[in-house]
Amino acid sequence: MELRVLRYFLAVAETGSVTAASRRVHIAQPSLSRQLSALEKDLGVPLFTRRPGALTLNAAGRRFLPIAEDLLRRAEQAAETMAAAGRGAEAAFTVVAAPATVACLLAPFMASGGAAGPTLHDTIQAEPSKVFDILMHSDADLGVSTTPPPLPLESAFLGLVPVLAQVPADHPWGGRCEVTLAELVTEPLILMTRSNAARTVVDEAVSRAGLTPAGVTETGSSAFAQALAARGRGVCLVTDDSRFGLTELIVRTPDGPLTVPLYAGWDAVHYARTALHELVDGLRDHCTRRTETLIGP
CATH class of the missing domain: 1.10.10.10 (Winged helix-like DNA-binding domain superfamily/Winged helix DNA-binding domain)
Known part of the structure; x- marks a missing residue:
């Protein structure tokens, strides 16, 4: 044929x-x-x-x-x-992921990864629930989402991404490095929409603790959530690194720091499977280093 x-x-x-x-x-x-x-x-x-x-x-x-x-x-x-390979270049892959995952993992990984090893060519942004479906019906090579990929995809756990409370430097919490969930709900909160994984874990943690937020503002953009926090509209809860001079705080709950899990999935018979494994290992190491920097080993 x-x-x-x-x-x-x-x-x-x-x-x-x-x-x-x-x-x-x-x-x-x-x-x-x-x-x-x-x-x-x-x-x-x-x-x-x-x-x-x-x-x-x-x-x-x-x-x-x-x-x-x-x-x-x-x-x-x-x-x-x-x-x-003939030009001496490393394999470059396209990854499907949620915008928050691109912001907190893929973009920083690409910026800090240097020239060695498999790298990223592009990203396709999608809601977490649609990542692996898009992967299986597109030219993308890898999917990264907050839920495990379905069979027959090969999969790997990448790590836990902290959900960060972010406030202006002049906020009363500006000099702190963490805040409890009970303290958090006393402030107006700026949350992502309900399709966002960080929003899901925040809602679940608040519900388990039997707490009620003082007020909630929703937005579909993590950058805009941070902008609102910078203007003093409330405490934003995102997985992104801070912008606009905001201070990052780990959110402590009775079950430990508030985090979102990340999983990678790819075609088990992908033509560049070995290089994909190297990329996944690199993403896992980057995720682990970032989490340890924020909340410790």
Whole structure:
């Protein structure tokens, strides 16, 4: 099964006709028809319902479509990896993660990682609940989320990310390094929306302790939450490193510091699986160092 024939199949599936597909892939129409028929013969099933002037995918064709797309995607990734190797460059990967994870882990990792070892090429930002679904249906190489990845993905626990209470330096807590949950709820709180993992652990901890916040302001942006805190609107609770001169405080609960777990997931048969393992190890080490700096080993 040749890759070019898979490209012809995708062109016909997308355009709905051999004539239009032949123009797209720059091949004579009779030749494309012959190779499409040869593909169906090799697979042992017809892939299209044929009508005058139109072809539409049948049930077998619809099942084969994501397989063909995946094979071509892997071939392109392999070509890019080997081209990079030929230039002496390390593997570079695309990671799917929530915006907060990009801010507190991936971006700082990229900034501090130097030139050695596997690195990040780009990020795709998504809600935590959608990270691994997007991973399995995109060109991304790795997913990082606050919930474990589903099978058949390979997985690893990266560590715990502290949820930080952040206040202006002139706040009464400005000279402290931690605050209790009971103290926290006496202040107006600036929280992320409920799809954010930090918001989830805050809500759960407050509920378990039987406490009620004095007031809550919600926002979908951690940077804007920090901006509101800098303006004195309340105490923001985020996983990001501080901005705008804010002071960071660990939040102590009866169960220990308030943290969010992070997990990585990837295709167990990824073409660059060894390099992905190296990247995951690097992310785990970075996460561990950051957490130990903030709350100790």
